[in-house]
Amino acid sequence: MKNKIWVYAEQVESALDRVTLELLTKARDLAKALKGDTEIAAVLLGKNVKRLCETLADYGTDVIYVGESDALELYNPILYSRLITDLVKQEDPDILLFGATAIGSELGPTVAAQLKTGVAAHCVDIRINEKGLMVASVPSFGGKILGEILCPDNRPQMASVKPGIFLQGEKEPKEPAIHWLDTTELQPEKLSLKAIRIERKALAGVPLDKADVVFCGGYGIGTKENWDKLETLASRVGGAAASTRPVVDEGWAPGEEVMVGTSGKSIRPKAYVGFGISGATHHVCGMKDSGLVISVNKDDKAPVFEVSDFNIVADATKVLDLLMEKIQ
Amino acid sequence: MQFFQFTEEQEMLRKAVREFAEAEIAPKAAEWDEKDYCPMELFPVMGELGITGIFVPEEYGGSGMGYVERAICLEEIARYSAGLAIALMTHHLGMAPILDHGTEEQKAKYLPDLCAGTKLCGLATTEPGGGSDYTGQKSTAELADGQWVLNGRKCFITNYQADVCVLTAVSGQDEKGRNQISVYIIEKGTCGFNMGRHEHKIGLRGSMTGDLILNDVHIPQENIIGKAGAGNKIGMAAIGEVGRAGMTAICVGILRGCVEEGVKFANERILYGKPIAKLQSIQFDIAGIRTDYEAAKLLLYSAAGKKDAKLPVTTDFAIAKYFSSEAAVRSAKKTMELMGGYGVINEYPVGRFLRDALASIPSGGTSHIQKLIIAGSTLSDFKA
Amino acid sequence: MALNIIVCIKPVPDPQYYDKVSIDPQTKRITREGIPTIINPVDKNGIEAALQLKKTYGGKVTVITMAPPNAVENLREALAMGADEAVLLSDRAFGGADTLATSYTLAKGIEKIGEFDVIFCGVESADGATAQVASQLGEWLGIPHLWNVFSLENLEEKTMRVKTKIENGSMEWEVNLPCLFGVARQLNKPRFISAMGIIKAKSKPLATWGKNDLIVEDARLGLTGSPTKAGEIYTPDLRRKGELLSGPLDEIVDTVIEKLRTAGITIRTASTSCSAGEGGA
Numbered sequence: 001m002k003n004k005i006w007v008y009a010e011q012v013e014s015a016l017d018r019v020t021l022e023l024l025t026k027a028r029d030l031a032k033a034l035k036g037d038t039e040i041a042a043v044l045l046g047k048n049v050k051r052l053c054e055t056l057a058d059y060g061t062d063v064i065y066v067g068e069s070d071a072l073e074l075y076n077p078i079l080y081s082r083l084i085t086d087l088v089k090q091e092d093p094d095i096l097l098f099g100a101t102a103i104g105s106e107l108g109p110t111v112a113a114q115l116k117t118g119v120a121a122h123c124v125d126i127r128i129n130e131k132g133l134m135v136a137s138v139p140s141f142g143g144k145i146l147g148e149i150l151c152p153d154n155r156p157q158m159a160s161v162k163p164g165i166f167l168q169g170e171k172e173p174k175e176p177a178i179h180w181l182d183t184t185e186l187q188p189e190k191l192s193l194k195a196i197r198i199e200r201k202a203l204a205g206v207p208l209d210k211a212d213v214v215f216c217g218g219y220g221i222g223t224k225e226n227w228d229k230l231e232t233l234a235s236r237v238g239g240a241a242a243s244t245r246p247v248v249d250e251g252w253a254p255g256e257e258v259m260v261g262t263s264g265k266s267i268r269p270k271a272y273v274g275f276g277i278s279g280a281t282h283h284v285c286g287m288k289d290s291g292l293v294i295s296v297n298k299d300d301k302a303p304v305f306e307v308s309d310f311n312i313v314a315d316a317t318k319v320l321d322l323l324m325e326k327i328q
Numbered sequence: 329m330q331f332f333q334f335t336e337e338q339e340m341l342r343k344a345v346r347e348f349a350e351a352e353i354a355p356k357a358a359e360w361d362e363k364d365y366c367p368m369e370l371f372p373v374m375g376e377l378g379i380t381g382i383f384v385p386e387e388y389g390g391s392g393m394g395y396v397e398r399a400i401c402l403e404e405i406a407r408y409s410a411g412l413a414i415a416l417m418t419h420h421l422g423m424a425p426i427l428d429h430g431t432e433e434q435k436a437k438y439l440p441d442l443c444a445g446t447k448l449c450g451l452a453t454t455e456p457g458g459g460s461d462y463t464g465q466k467s468t469a470e471l472a473d474g475q476w477v478l479n480g481r482k483c484f485i486t487n488y489q490a491d492v493c494v495l496t497a498v499s500g501q502d503e504k505g506r507n508q509i510s511v512y513i514i515e516k517g518t519c520g521f522n523m524g525r526h527e528h529k530i531g532l533r534g535s536m537t538g539d540l541i542l543n544d545v546h547i548p549q550e551n552i553i554g555k556a557g558a559g560n561k562i563g564m565a566a567i568g569e570v571g572r573a574g575m576t577a578i579c580v581g582i583l584r585g586c587v588e589e590g591v592k593f594a595n596e597r598i599l600y601g602k603p604i605a606k607l608q609s610i611q612f613d614i615a616g617i618r619t620d621y622e623a624a625k626l627l628l629y630s631a632a633g634k635k636d637a638k639l640p641v642t643t644d645f646a647i648a649k650y651f652s653s654e655a656a657v658r659s660a661k662k663t664m665e666l667m668g669g670y671g672v673i674n675e676y677p678v679g680r681f682l683r684d685a686l687a688s689i690p691s692g693g694t695s696h697i698q699k700l701i702i703a704g705s706t707l708s709d710f711k712a
Numbered sequence: 713m714a715l716n717i718i719v720c721i722k723p724v725p726d727p728q729y730y731d732k733v734s735i736d737p738q739t740k741r742i743t744r745e746g747i748p749t750i751i752n753p754v755d756k757n758g759i760e761a762a763l764q765l766k767k768t769y770g771g772k773v774t775v776i777t778m779a780p781p782n783a784v785e786n787l788r789e790a791l792a793m794g795a796d797e798a799v800l801l802s803d804r805a806f807g808g809a810d811t812l813a814t815s816y817t818l819a820k821g822i823e824k825i826g827e828f829d830v831i832f833c834g835v836e837s838a839d840g841a842t843a844q845v846a847s848q849l850g851e852w853l854g855i856p857h858l859w860n861v862f863s864l865e866n867l868e869e870k871t872m873r874v875k876t877k878i879e880n881g882s883m884e885w886e887v888n889l890p891c892l893f894g895v896a897r898q899l900n901k902p903r904f905i906s907a908m909g910i911i912k913a914k915s916k917p918l919a920t921w922g923k924n925d926l927i928v929e930d931a932r933l934g935l936t937g938s939p940t941k942a943g944e945i946y947t948p949d950l951r952r953k954g955e956l957l958s959g960p961l962d963e964i965v966d967t968v969i970e971k972l973r974t975a976g977i978t979i980r981t982a983s984t985s986c987s988a989g990e991g992g993a
Contacts, residue, residue, distance in 0.1 A: 012878070022976040073852030075883070077847075084731070102878040106859035106894075109811065109844035113851035118939030120809060121842035135943065140840050142730040145742060171822070191890040193856035196873075198883035213977045237972070237979050246779065250598055255900075257880060262841065271975040281731050288950050292975040294968055303731070307950045310971065312957050313962055328980045337910050338794060344905035351904075378907030391907035 003038040004093035004304040005030055006156070008084065009056055009064075009109055012075070013200065014048045016055055018163055018209070019099030025057040025084055025169035026126060026161075027097065033128035039063060045080055045085065045181075047073035053178060060093040069183035074195035075103050077110055080140065083270065085114040094136055097126075107115040107162045116152035119158035122262075124285075134159065142282030143262045164209050186232045205231075206240045208258060213239035213271040216260060216287070217253065219246040220276020220297060221316050227252040229320045236327050240269065244283050261286040275316040277308055281305025332626065334396075341397055342653070345404040348377060352629050358408035360534035366415055366489075367534065368448065375445025379405075379651070380419060384427055388435055389443035394636035399628055400579040406612050407583025407588075410684035411518040411534025413581060414691065415448075418487040419536070419572030420615060422449030424570040425562050426510055429554040434513065438492055451571070452495040452540050453563055459484065459690075460697050462564065464508050465614030467542060467544040470555075471496040486691070488537050490524055491516045493707040496541075496563045499556045509559030513551045520545040531680070531687030565693060568701075569635060575692035576628045579652035582670045582681050582688075583621035586656075586663040589678055590617055613666045617659040624652035643705040650698035654683035715771035715829040719761040719795065720818055720849065721755040723779050723786040729731035735947055742945065751786050752839075756793070756902035757895050758832035761864060763794045764900065765830065769867065772796045774825055778806055778817050782919065791913035792905045799825060803922035808935030811844040816937060818845070820926045823859040830872075831892040835860055846894030856887050859894035 005027045010017040024040065031038035041063035042056045053064050067083050073090065088111070098108035100122050108245045112119040120126075120136030124146070127137050134157040136178065152158040156175070188194060215230045227247065234241040241255040242260045253259075260267055261283040270291035276297060277283065282308050294317045295308040304309040312319060333340070350368065360367055382398045384556045384627025398420060407412035423442050427435055441447040453579075455465045467480025470496030478497050482488075492515060499510040514521050559588050594605035594614060604610045629645035661680035664671035671678055689695055714924065725733070725747040735744045737851060751759075762773045775790040777783050778801040787798035801821045822828065831853075836843035843859070850857025858876050865873035870889040875882045877896060923933065957964045969979055 014772055017879075033740045039728060044984055087720065102860050102876065105843050109842075109847040110851055110857075111846075113815070113848040116812065119844065120814060120940060138842075141725075141733045142727065142838070142841075144730050144733045144947060145735065145945055146948050147945040149940050150943055151940050154939035156887075191856075193858070193891070194886045196886055197879070198881065200878075202878060207888050213972060213975075219905050226743075237977055238796040239977070256877075263836075271801055271972050271977055273972075284950050285948075288948075292971060293952060294971065295892070299829060301598070305954050305956075307952055310955050310968075312968070314961055314964070318961060319968075323968070324964060325944060326969060326981050328982065337914060340905070340910045340913075341907055343789075344792070348904045356742060378909075379902055382907055386908075485869065490717055580804075629763065670913065697871075703864060 001036075003031070003034045004041060004091065005038055005095045006041045006043060006097070007087075008091040008096070008098045008104065008107070009042040010099050010101055011044065011046050011049055011052060013198065014046065014052070014105070016052050017099055017160065018168060019101060019103055019104070021055070021059050021168045022163065022166040023055070023161060024061065026166045028060050028169070028172065029064070030095065030126065032127055035132060035198070041065060041093070044082060045072050045083060051175070057176050058171045059175045060130060060174055061176045063115060063179065064176045065179050065181055067181040067183050071183060071186035071188050074198060076188055076193065076195050077106055078191050078193055079188060080107055081110045081114060083181060083183075084111050084292045088156060090116060096156040096158045098158070098160045100162040102161055108158060112158050113196060115154075115156070115170045117154035117158060118148045118288060119150075119159050119160060120149035120151070121158050122160055123149070126159055126161070129141060133157070138283060139262060142280070143285030144281045162266055164268065200285065206234055206238060207216040208242055208265055209241035209262075210266055211267070211269050213237055214242050214260075214267055214273070214287070214290070214312060216242040216244070216274045216277060217246045217247050218251075218274065218277030218283070220278070220319075221247065221252070224252040224275065226275070226317055226320055229324055233320070233323055233327060239269070243309060244277060273306060274308070275320060277304050278302050279307055332629065334572050338397060338400060341393070341399045342404060344377070344399050345379065349404050349408050353405060353412060353697040354408040357412075357534070358674070358677065358680065359590060360409060360411060362674070364528065364533045365441040365454040368414060370412065371445035371448060373445070374416065375443065375499070380416065380445040381423075381439070383420070384423065384439055384443050388439035392438070395632040396629060396636055397572060399573065399632045402574055402577035403581040403628075406578040407585050408549075408580055409534055410578050410688070411532050412576070413578045414486055414532050415535040417571070417578065418451060419449045419490075419696060421566060421571050421574060422451040422487070422492065424566050425451075425494050425553050426513065427614025428565070429511075429558070429631070431550070432551065433550065438513065440491060448487055448489065449492045449494065450490030451486060451566060452482040452485045452488070452493055453567065454482060456483050456518055457482060460694060463509065463560065465496060465498060465509065466469070466505070467497040468494075468695075469499045469510055469538055471499075471549070474549050476549060476552065478512065478542045478545040478547070480542045482542075484673065485525065485540050486532075486535050486537045488540050489516075493521075493540065494553065495540070496559050499559070502557070502685045508557035509563060510556045511559045511562045511601065512547060514545060514547055515554060518545055518547060524670045525669075529687055531685070532685030532691070568642045570694040572649040573628075573632060573635070575626070575688055576631070576645065576648040576652045579649075579656040579688055580621070580624045580628050582656045582685050583624055583652070583659055585622050585677065585681050586617050586659045589676070589681075590663045590666055592672070597659065597672065610666055613662050617662055620655035622661045624655050627651055633642070643702060646698045646701040647694070649692060650695050651700065653685065653688045654695060656688060660685045673711075713769055715765055716757070716827055716829045717765055717771060717773045718825065718828050719755070719758045719762045719775045720823055720831065720833045721759070721771060721775055721777045721790060722752045722837045723749045723777065723783045723835070724752045724837055724839045726750050727753065730838075735945055738917050740945070746787070749782070750787065751789060752820065752834055752837045754834035754836065754895065754897055757897055757899050758834050759777060759790055759793050759795060760900045760902040761832050761893075761895055762830075762902070765867075770911055771829075774799060776801065776818065776821055776825070776868045778802070778809070778821070784920075788913050789797050789905060791916045791918070792909040793903060793990070794909060795916075797916060798918040800918070801926075802871065802920055803871045803925045805930070808938065808939035809933070811842050811848055812941040813932060813934055815845045815936035816850035816932045817854055817928070818849050820928050821921060822853065824921065824926055829889045831855075831890070835894045835896050843894075846892065850892040853892070855890050855892055856889065857892040857894070858885060860896050861893040862896045862898040864899070918934055
């Protein structure tokens, strides 16, 4: 009996979310740790999504289940979850992974409830133990505590993972078998929940999760002006500006999309420079995999200095002003 | 005798006011102090939370709680901004005579807006000729053609910008030729009633203090609170039990600030390789500050509890105010000293604590006056 | 049209203190001594949403939680905010529940409460942060549900328009009542508790229900009803070398630029902007 590891291939507006490729990479690692043969499959639902099969094939899928239909153009938890649940009941995978995006964070547990199985949420690591069971590491208390979660009896063993936690690996092209799901009975207009429209903003500048260098502002930057300096400096060096939650709450930073932390984004730039950040665990968990970490804080006792490579005890404004002067 | 404990509702109230203070007051207190800005925009907010009318019965728009609850509100607010706390306590101070001695018409006319925080109240008794010398005040009120006509000047009046001012004046002499004082309600904008100079205080900044000038101010006859000549009793009761209580609560708030800031600093500041909290001399300072805070707290809530039980509390509050204000000065200075150089840097609140404590001494009766009151009752009560 | 609104809340240790949470090396359990328990912050956005709906349309707000007995305190706070009734689901049998068992128990409690139009939950709890109970509760109750709601547009007849947040944008939905929303912080600003609210809370109904008060399948409760099982716990070691850069600030900043360059970041400074004729690889 083959092991089956499935990945929900999230797509929005016919573009694959990067987390799908990260999960497929992880699936490959897990497959190596399992005894016997493993089949890796992706589940892809949407409209005009056929062409995404190519990318999924490049990342090592053996099977792709595709639900292609106009009715699936806009994500709908009722439609999507039913298709996935029915498919899972039919094919009985061992492991099912979702990206913990806004959609995945809802779809994963919904499917799990329909299947009466367990899902380890927002995990930061997944491995296979000596019994062949999936073990997920899940943070709690803002990341201060990591706990291992298993789903020993119920199937599939499910987990959700935020984008940027796992690395997207090299391509490993295969020629997957493609199974088309029956989408003839879908009637979105008759549902008690209807998606009306989707609105996306085009992002200006380098996306936070792709930036090689991130300048991050914490509460200690004190003013919107200092935030603007961070953005300017970031754009001068081809990087991105990020912040902690208080900076968003104060209205200095534009919104949650630049927030780094357990309830925000996880980043792993080549270099991270933090200004006025105290170093609370829930933020540090979001940037701990950065290459070089430099922190500026005027409080010499700030906890952030224990999790940085280089420490500068100084006023963030002064350092920002000097950087503005020197960097062109 | 039962040991002192707050009820579940009082604990909930404390928690609720603390959350409000931490969110809306703590972040801005230093700025208000620096700019001497009175955050009047918070009064309607406090009105919605039931703080501005805390001891007023529900029928007049109040919360129907008592003086213990009022003290809790003032302590929690003063912990972060004693300046805003004194503006609030003075608002209560002006409302008390209306509530306790006013007619139903007066209560119905003024209390609802004051409870809602949409109008500000104040009490004006102090004059250039003396505050401690209450009966020596010189402002006059004459009844003429169904109106009271007031003339004179008040100074050092906190909330002098109030919409509703409760003011004392000499309305006549008694058979022995002694001044008879009456209490009046004057609305802001009344012709001849003007704000005078603004005082820049060293502490309790964030409340507005200044002069009030009365130049032939005509007010309706029914704007007198109680009977003519009852002003001694009414005014002194207000100051003695509501004013002093308020100042005590403010000093308890300042003291708690000293304990918390002192402990924080002592645990974080590393000298000689360890936190200074390990040093005995610092421990002694912390013990002193803590003891001052606990003692002041007990004196405050015990007196407030007695007032809610309708027992006489003039001496209790004199003792509480005298002790807590002197203790606040002493402990704020101690906290500043244990913080070394940091104590005199304006980014830390403790300098403001000391200035606020110093400014609390002459508010609601100086320590000299409190001591006279305490001595007076002690010498008669403890006679063998 | 009077609405029956239910709000699910969870008492959690105050998130302000999470960096103080640790694991006792002997018992291997999480120590959270001295950390006060508060209503999960984003659940208050749910309470606020319920109170605003009640203000507009009339009706009743019931707050429910599955928690240990001292959650009564937190329920009283919710009542003081303005909720009308409170229910505490508390029983040894509920202990050790993962999100599936928790949402099951809440569903049974809600079924006992009776008819409802809207249920509000917070998107995630500050402590566990699994962010799953809202969606799973919706499934157990068989009602449409949405997670990450940040805007409630309007209510017409028995349909509501809402918006959920997604990466770099939002989705707009039309939902039939009864329904469930997992609400985000951006939805509203929760009101402070007022003195009047505290007085009224004293006399509002607060019921405690155990397993025997509900119609439940024992196998779905607590640890037994939890497909996920907990294994080892540990605190991650995030430490780095923390070398202090000292000296004049100007020089420190030059060092920063140098280190960024070594890390592979291209930085143009005055000294590297070449004039014609200067070399540079």
